[in-house]
Amino acid sequence: MTDQRNQERPRPSLLAAIHADQAAKQAAADEAAAPERERFNAQLARDAALFGTPGWSRLSDARRARAARYSAEQGAA
16 A cells, blocks of 8 residues: 555655755855845945045945946846
């Protein structure tokens, strides 16, 4: 009887189980990183808003480059 029941409802393959586990771990990692990512994006938006103001020249070259790239990506989206 149990053999017939197993044939009617096949068990997931090992590969499918591994993929499901990896997807769950990635989703948990993305959720854990969300607050930091949101803070970083908010900082980029604030830096980009400084373009054309005296505050823009006070940003480091790296922050100006990131803010410019952020602005370009937002304009393209």
